[in-house]
Amino acid sequence: TQGTIFPAPNFNPIMDAQLLGGALQGISCEKDVLIEILTQRCNSQRLMIAEAYRDMYGRDLTTDLKENLSHHFKEVMVGLMYPPASYDAHELWHALKGVDTEEKCLIDILASRSNMEIFQMKEAYLMQYNTDLQQDIDSETSGHFRDTLMNLAQGTRMEGYADPSTAAQDAMILWEACQQKTGEHKNMLQMILCNRSHQQLWMVFQEFQNISGQDIVDAISECYDGYFQELLVAIVLCIRDKPSYFAYRLYNAIHDFGFHNKTVIRILIARSEIDLMNIRQRYKERYGKSLFHDIKHFASGHYESALLAICAGDTEDY
Numbered sequence: 001t002q003g004t005i006f007p008a009p010n011f012n013p014i015m016d017a018q019l020l021g022g023a024l025q026g027i028s029c030e031k032d033v034l035i036e037i038l039t040q041r042c043n044s045q046r047l048m049i050a051e052a053y054r055d056m057y058g059r060d061l062t063t064d065l066k067e068n069l070s071h072h073f074k075e076v077m078v079g080l081m082y083p084p085a086s087y088d089a090h091e092l093w094h095a096l097k098g099v100d101t102e103e104k105c106l107i108d109i110l111a112s113r114s115n116m117e118i119f120q121m122k123e124a125y126l127m128q129y130n131t132d133l134q135q136d137i138d139s140e141t142s143g144h145f146r147d148t149l150m151n152l153a154q155g156t157r158m159e160g161y162a163d164p165s166t167a168a169q170d171a172m173i174l175w176e177a178c179q180q181k182t183g184e185h186k187n188m189l190q191m192i193l194c195n196r197s198h199q200q201l202w203m204v205f206q207e208f209q210n211i212s213g214q215d216i217v218d219a220i221s222e223c224y225d226g227y228f229q230e231l232l233v234a235i236v237l238c239i240r241d242k243p244s245y246f247a248y249r250l251y252n253a254i255h256d257f258g259f260h261n262k263t264v265i266r267i268l269i270a271r272s273e274i275d276l277m278n279i280r281q282r283y284k285e286r287y288g289k290s291l292f293h294d295i296k297h298f299a300s301g302h303y304e305s306a307l308l309a310i311c312a313g314d315t316e317d318y
Contacts, residue, residue: 003273004280004312007042016041020046020061029068031302038080039309042273046081070264072261073303076310081271082112086128088113091266092121093129096140103227105266106141108249110152111234112242118155144186145228151194152235162199170196171207174216178223181207191255193235201239245277246271250279251287251294259298268310 023033095105177185238243253263
């Protein structure tokens with residue numbers, strides 16, 4: 001996996017803090033300077049810049065960004081200042097505590113993070129909001145969708161372990177769950193998808209195909225509906241190929257919802273140092289147009305420039 005943002009060579013946090021101070025304190029905010037610095041430094045470097053900024057000006061850089069910027073451009077610049085676990089926690093909090101619960105945000109984050117990422121995100125959530133993530137999921141969601149989110153939020157997926165002899169049994173349980181759809185079957189379905197290792201589930205999905213003659217995603221989509229179905233499908237897709245899952249989510253957010261800004265911003269920031277380069281490649285392969293092209297087509301102004309800088313185009317993307 002590869003991201004699009006790397007540690008900047010010859011990094012000088014004091015000089016960066018000075019330039020940002022100049023850009024933010026002037027009569028008109030120099031947004032190009034903010035983009036140039038904050039999208040071209042990795043997260044740990046941005047945190048060092050924030051420290052230097054505080055020492056230099058006695059002010060919090062994130063607060064100054066919030067006060068000087070507006071709309072989606074502000075969301076991007078401020079989002080870049082969170083450490084990854086804190087950013088996930090911030091997004092989950094807003095998804096759970098906003099006017100309407102944003103189920104798709106909960107699905108994107110909880111279906112795709114590793115045990116360690118979930119553990120760190122829960123700690124950050126507790127520190128930032130003084131409340132327990134699982135309690136909030138419990139109170140803000142319902143039914144089997146809630147049970148599956150709660151299971152994922154435990155971060156107890158087995159790691160690295162695979163047992164071919166039980167793969168066929170698990171596949172049979174999944175197939176029965178798609179046929180019978182009782183509460184107990186739904187529980188077994190989510191227990192297997194949330195707790196077996198990635199390696200184990202690869203074998204289970206293969207066995208499922210052998211038993212049923214059907215792909216697991218198609219079977220789940222046929223048998224279930226609503227957010228429960230979306231969450232189960234997201235888990236399967238993330239286990240198979242995470243960059244493809246996020247490419248699909250970005251395409252939907254850009255084309256099906258008239259550019260759903262929150263989703264685009266969240267995925268670009270969260271994946272920028274992990275696999276955004278791979279996501280871009282999958283996007284181009286699957287949809288014919290590059291992610292760069294589609295962002296350029298739908299966004300504008302400094303907001304567009306910031307997203308494109310995170311996305312980082314290669315020549316054929318222009």
